[in-house]
Every structure is written in structure tokens, then in C-alpha cells.
Amino acid sequence: MSALDWAVLCGALLFIIGYGTWRTRRAGHSLDGYLLGGRQTRWWGVGLSIIATQASAVTFLSTPGQAYADGMRFIQFYFGLPVAMVLIAVVAVPIYHRLRVYTAYEYLQSRFDRRTRTLAAGLFLVQRGFSNGLSLYAPALVLSAILGWNTTATVLLLGAVMIAYTVSGGTRAVTVTQQGQVAVIFAGMATAGYLLVHYLPREVGFQDALHLAGGLGRLNFVDFHFSWTDRYNFWTGMTGGLFLALSYFGTDQSQVQRYLSGQSVTQSRLGLLMNGLVKVPMQLGILLIGVLMFVFYLFQPAPLTFNRPVYDRVMQGAQAPAARQLEQQHQDLQRAQQQAATAFVRARHAHDTPGQAAARQRLQLAQAAAAGLRQDWLALVKQTAPAADAKDTDYVFISFVLRYLPQGLVGLLIAVVLSAALGSAAGGLNSLGSTTLIDLYRPYTRREQCTDEHLVRVSRWATVGWGVLGIGFALFAARMENLIQAVNILGSLFYGTILGIFAVAFFQKQVHGRAVFWAAAAVQLATVLCFWLTDIAYLWYNILGCAAVMLLAALLQRLWPEPKTQPTAHNQEAVVG
Incomplete structure (x- = not known):
């Protein structure tokens, strides 16, 4: 990269992180302020934070390459997301706000028992801990291969920066910083899309490019063919994708924490609905960049492989x-x-x-x-x-950036990748520290020790610990196929079970803690075995896992009933229906 690119890259990242840290330098004194930013975030801040936490570097490195190789059909993965946003806004958000919980899993103890709460929190910590490592590993691996950066040094640098500002200001620092990161992301991707069309031959317009892509099967938006082994069709998107979104946005603390910080139920709902309205067009635009690159390389020489x-x-x-x-x-x-x-x-x-x-x-x-x-x-x-x-799909977009973009814009697009990596990983790291404190530490600690000062300090150390573990996993990670698929596969192995626990909590008021605990444990084991032993497309695990937990929990409740206990005020508020 040129000196100008380095200046743009470093300037963008230093400004975003420095401004976010400065704005939130007094946010970490109380537990409520540190974990939820004092619950003062407006709806647009909630929405941008949700988008930034979900849109990791994997999104911008892998998704264009996915479209380059396979067309637009990956968009079907997101068809269920807007429906999920509405359902979560209607069902989960009012309960979480009414109970004033810090984490989604805290609610499960009021509905079931401590054991079930600990199981769900543990499943989340395992899944998110590995995913956070992948969020650091993905950009470091590709950038080291393309730019010659040392992978270990890149992972350590990204990890250290992420830990520093997440620990310093908690959720408020993450939210404010993510707003700047989203601005850089949108500016960078819009620039890349414009230049791709601009670099086409003079006689080839945007409509010509779309006709070329369509004639070669790259504009395959919707496929109504049903198959258990096909990962991307209408049915997997509207069922498996819907249930994955319900679990991710409704039960994954990395997302729940974003809208728990909202000023009110209305502000949190509007933030979720903003994500539902923005995410599908945003993903469509990123996929379109991949399709335009495919057309671009019909006229320009492409390497035999982008994996240098x-x-x-x-x-x-x-x-x-x-x-x-x-x-x-x-x-x-x-x-x-x-x-x-x-x-x-x-x-x-x-x-x-x-x-x-x-x-x-x-x-x-x-x-x-x-x-x-x-x-x-x-x-x-x-x-x-x-x-x-x-495989070379993860290298397609960054190869185009480095070879064809002018000086200065290369630095901007690298800043997009690193901003996305930091925004997503910081949101995940923040939620790992919160869940460890609220669901694993505080319930087993004497009440007189649980001062705000002590709990904030424990949360900070937990955040540091998870950050170090994430860096460790990133340094030893082995890639699973395309990186964007790896993240979703990892989530799908756990999200069905976690969503099943919450679905029972919301809708099956006759089921108690013992039944749902053993149902969830059995289904989680079965899900992992099915993944290794069958060819079922991973999106189906979200709906199958959820349904299996609900059915098995209902069956165990009938066969193995628990003595009825007098419901608490929390229990009475925590059940829908």
C-alpha cells in the first residue's frame, strides 16, 4: 500500500476509536452504565449497533466472493430476517425491558431455574467465544496473504485494540464507536460499487452488466426447489434463516445487549425494525458487488486463482x-x-x-x-x-481492491474490513464479559460483595479474559469452507437449542425447568452428531433444534412432572399466552 493509503487507514481507525473512547470516558462507573450504557441509547444508535455487531469483516471479505462464484442466491439466507425482527419486537423486547434484565439468560432463571439459565449462558459463551476468534482470524488471514502482513501480529494488534476500548468504556464505548465504523463501511462499499461500474468498458453499462450476469445464472435471487441438502433456497431462508435470526437477535447476548441499552421499549423496537429494513438491502448491495466483479472479470484478465x-x-x-x-x-x-x-x-x-x-x-x-x-x-x-x-472466494474482493483501486481508496476499503472486524468482535466481547459476570459470577457470589464497583471490575477482567481467549483461538483457527458460511454454521449448531429454550419459556407455560434442561442437553448433543454424520444443510438445524427442544420438553414434562411451585412475580410476567 502507498503512504496515502496508510494515512487514510490509520486516520480513519484512530479517529473512530479515539472519538468513541473520549465520548464514553465517564461511562464505566456504575454497573448499569458499564453494561448497558445507562439504557440511554436512541433507536438509530440501537439500529446501527445491531448492524455493526452482525456485519463482521467476514461479511465484506467473503460475501462478494460468494456472489462472484455462486451468484445472488445467498440473499435467500436473509429472507426470514425482517419477520424475525417483528416477532422479537412484539414478544421478547417488552419482557426483557419489564424485567430490567442485564442479559437474556437472566430471564430464564425467573422462568425456570438457575441450572437452565447456566446451560443457555454456557452454550452462548462457547459459541460466541469461538465466533469472536473467527471475527479476528478472518481479516488477519486474508490481509496477511494479500498484503504480506504477519498473521500473528495482525491478530494481536486487532485483538489488543478491541480489548482496550471495550474494557475502557463498556457498552457505551462499543455503541458510539460502532456508529463511526458503520459510516466507514457504507462509504467504502458504495465507493467500490461505483468504481466497479466505472471500470467496465465504455460500451458496457450497468444494465448490460446485469443482463450478462443474468444470462450466466448469477442473478439467481430465488430458488423454490426444496432440498434438505441445499443450503440456499427460498424454503431454507424462510424457515431455517427465520429461526436463525430469531435465535441470534432474540437470545444471543451480543445482540440482545444492543437493544437492552435502548431508552425504552419503543426505542429498542425501532432499532430492531431499522435493522430489518436495512439488512436485506445492505446484503443485496454487497452481493451485487460480487456479481459486478464477475462481469468485470469477463472483460479483464482474472488469475487462475485469487488465493495467491x-x-x-x-x-x-x-x-x-x-x-x-x-x-x-x-x-x-x-x-x-x-x-x-x-x-x-x-x-x-x-x-x-x-x-x-x-x-x-x-x-x-x-x-x-x-x-x-x-x-x-x-x-x-x-x-x-x-x-x-x-478455495479462493475469500480473496476475490480484496484482490480487486489492491489491484484496481486508486491510492487512498485502497486504505479506505482496508479500513472497511478492519472496522467491521473491530465492530463485530467488540460487540461480541462486550456480551461475553457481561454474560460471564451476570450469569456465572454474580449468582454464586455473596450479596455483600456485589457492589457496583466490584462487579464492574470483574466484568472488565472477564472481558480481558475472553479477549485473550479469542486471540488464542484466532491464532490456531482452521478455516471451514468460505468464511461467511463458517460463521453461520458455527451459530446454527447452537442457536436451535438456545432458541428452543426461550420458545418453551415464552409459549409453553406448563413446562418447568427440569424438563427443558434435559431436553436442551439431549438436543444439543444430537445436533452436533447430525452435523458430523449427515449432509443436512446447516440452516435446518435452527428450526429442527428449536422444534425438538419444544417437543421433547413437553414430553418429558408429562413423563417426569415436577412438583408445582408458587409462581413469583417474575414468573407471572415471563410467560406469553
């Missing part, structure tokens, strides 16, 4: 002659592809329908041949370095 470290290993090994031959074939195919794409656009401008069809067919044949070359390349990688990860 793997490419260098193959070219230095015994398979280098075969790899060079594949590269030559790839270049020949690219020339044929460029000619066919140009012919398609000219035929479209001339309203020559047969010409368009002929050019599209040539493009499809070239794409099929390129897919065959890719399989041959993967076979060479396996022979040269069997343990290497040959």
Missing part, C-alpha cells in the same frame, strides 16, 4: 509445468470469454435477439470449460499440498 499463497506453493512444486499449462488454457478461455461478452453487449444494443442467444451460448461454454480447468487446478493443489485450503 496456494498459487505460489504450486508454482514452486513438482506440478509447476502442469500448472503453467493450465494457466495458458485459462488465458485462452478468457480471451474467448471477452469476445463473447463483447458480442453479447453489441447484439443487445442492436436488439439482435439471435445474436444475444449465440453469444450467451458461447459464454456458457467458456464458463463450463473454466469450471473444468478449476477442477484440474484443485487436483494439482491436492497433489502439491494436500493440507492447503485451495
Whole structure:
């Protein structure tokens, strides 16, 4: 990167983090102020914080590459999200605010018992602890591969910065800092989208690009074909995606803490609804950037693989002659592809329908041949370095940024990646510290010790501890396929069970703690076994896990009833229906 890029990158990050830390320097004196920012956040602050916590660096590194390789069908993953926002706003938000809880799991003790609360909090801590490590690992891995940065040093630097400002100001510091990070993210992605269209050949307009992408199957927004093993279709998005969103936004403390900090029920609801309105168009825009990159590389030379470290290993090994031959074939195919794409656009401008069809067919044949070359390349990688990860979708976007963007804008787009990494990881880290304090430490500590000063200090040390563990996991993490899928797979293994516990709490008032505890423990074990032993698409685990907990808990309650206890005021408020 140039000196200007470094100046833009460092200036953007230092301003965002410095301003956020300065604004919240007095926020950490009381427990309520440290954990929930004094519950003073307005709806737009709640909404931006929710967006920043969800939109990690993985979103901006992997999602464009996902669309480049597979088209727009990943958008179906988010179809259930707006519905989930409405349901959570109606059902969960009023209960959480009325009970004045600090964490979602605190509510479970008033509804069931301490054991069930601890189980749900423990599942969250395991899942979020690993996810936070992945949030640091993803940008460090890709940036080290592309820019030559040392992976370990990058992880340590990001982790140290994240821990420092999260510990200093708690939830308020995270929220204020995330607002600046979201501004950088939107500015950077809008710039990238504009430049992609600008860099297309002069005779190729935006509509031409969409027609080219559509003719090659990249505008596959909706697929109504049902399959248990297909990860992205309408049915998985509206069921599995809905239940994943319900669990993530309704029971995951990293998100619940964002809207618990709202001034009122109305402010929290509006923040959630803002996320529901913004997230799908935002994700659509990020995917569209990937599709536009696909069209861009129909006219510009693309590498045989964007994964430069793997490419260098193959070219230095015994398979280098075969790899060079594949590269030559790839270049020949690219020339044929460029000619066919140009012919398609000219035929479209001339309203020559047969010409368009002929050019599209040539493009499809070239794409099929390129897919065959890719399989041959993967076979060479396996022979040269069997343990290497040959996938390159995580490298597509950052490769374009570094190769084609002018000086200064490269620094801005790197700032987007790092801002997203810090915003998401800080939100997760903040929630890990809060949950550890409220659900694992305070219930087992003598009341006279639980002063605000003592609890804030414990929360800070818990935050530091989880930050160090996240850094440790990031340093030793192994990638699972595409990074954006890795995050969602990890969440889906736990979210179905956690959502099932909360669904029982909200809607099955006849079920008590013992039944739901053992139902959840059994379903969690079964979910992990199914993941290893079957090919069921991971989104289905969210709905199957939730339904299984509800059904098994109802069955155990009938077979193994508990003595009825006199409900407390909290119990009476905590059940819907």
C-alpha cells in the first residue's frame, strides 16, 4: 500500500476509536452504565449497533466472493430476517425491558431455574467465544496473504485494540464507536460499487452488466426447489434463516445487549425494525458487488486463482509445468470469454435477439470449460499440498481492491474490513464479559460483595479474559469452507437449542425447568452428531433444534412432572399466552 493509503487507514481507525473512547470516558462507573450504557441509547444508535455487531469483516471479505462464484442466491439466507425482527419486537423486547434484565439468560432463571439459565449462558459463551476468534482470524488471514502482513501480529494488534476500548468504556464505548465504523463501511462499499461500474468498458453499462450476469445464472435471487441438502433456497431462508435470526437477535447476548441499552421499549423496537429494513438491502448491495466483479472479470484478465499463497506453493512444486499449462488454457478461455461478452453487449444494443442467444451460448461454454480447468487446478493443489485450503472466494474482493483501486481508496476499503472486524468482535466481547459476570459470577457470589464497583471490575477482567481467549483461538483457527458460511454454521449448531429454550419459556407455560434442561442437553448433543454424520444443510438445524427442544420438553414434562411451585412475580410476567 502507498503512504496515502496508510494515512487514510490509520486516520480513519484512530479517529473512530479515539472519538468513541473520549465520548464514553465517564461511562464505566456504575454497573448499569458499564453494561448497558445507562439504557440511554436512541433507536438509530440501537439500529446501527445491531448492524455493526452482525456485519463482521467476514461479511465484506467473503460475501462478494460468494456472489462472484455462486451468484445472488445467498440473499435467500436473509429472507426470514425482517419477520424475525417483528416477532422479537412484539414478544421478547417488552419482557426483557419489564424485567430490567442485564442479559437474556437472566430471564430464564425467573422462568425456570438457575441450572437452565447456566446451560443457555454456557452454550452462548462457547459459541460466541469461538465466533469472536473467527471475527479476528478472518481479516488477519486474508490481509496477511494479500498484503504480506504477519498473521500473528495482525491478530494481536486487532485483538489488543478491541480489548482496550471495550474494557475502557463498556457498552457505551462499543455503541458510539460502532456508529463511526458503520459510516466507514457504507462509504467504502458504495465507493467500490461505483468504481466497479466505472471500470467496465465504455460500451458496457450497468444494465448490460446485469443482463450478462443474468444470462450466466448469477442473478439467481430465488430458488423454490426444496432440498434438505441445499443450503440456499427460498424454503431454507424462510424457515431455517427465520429461526436463525430469531435465535441470534432474540437470545444471543451480543445482540440482545444492543437493544437492552435502548431508552425504552419503543426505542429498542425501532432499532430492531431499522435493522430489518436495512439488512436485506445492505446484503443485496454487497452481493451485487460480487456479481459486478464477475462481469468485470469477463472483460479483464482474472488469475487462475485469487488465493495467491496456494498459487505460489504450486508454482514452486513438482506440478509447476502442469500448472503453467493450465494457466495458458485459462488465458485462452478468457480471451474467448471477452469476445463473447463483447458480442453479447453489441447484439443487445442492436436488439439482435439471435445474436444475444449465440453469444450467451458461447459464454456458457467458456464458463463450463473454466469450471473444468478449476477442477484440474484443485487436483494439482491436492497433489502439491494436500493440507492447503485451495478455495479462493475469500480473496476475490480484496484482490480487486489492491489491484484496481486508486491510492487512498485502497486504505479506505482496508479500513472497511478492519472496522467491521473491530465492530463485530467488540460487540461480541462486550456480551461475553457481561454474560460471564451476570450469569456465572454474580449468582454464586455473596450479596455483600456485589457492589457496583466490584462487579464492574470483574466484568472488565472477564472481558480481558475472553479477549485473550479469542486471540488464542484466532491464532490456531482452521478455516471451514468460505468464511461467511463458517460463521453461520458455527451459530446454527447452537442457536436451535438456545432458541428452543426461550420458545418453551415464552409459549409453553406448563413446562418447568427440569424438563427443558434435559431436553436442551439431549438436543444439543444430537445436533452436533447430525452435523458430523449427515449432509443436512446447516440452516435446518435452527428450526429442527428449536422444534425438538419444544417437543421433547413437553414430553418429558408429562413423563417426569415436577412438583408445582408458587409462581413469583417474575414468573407471572415471563410467560406469553
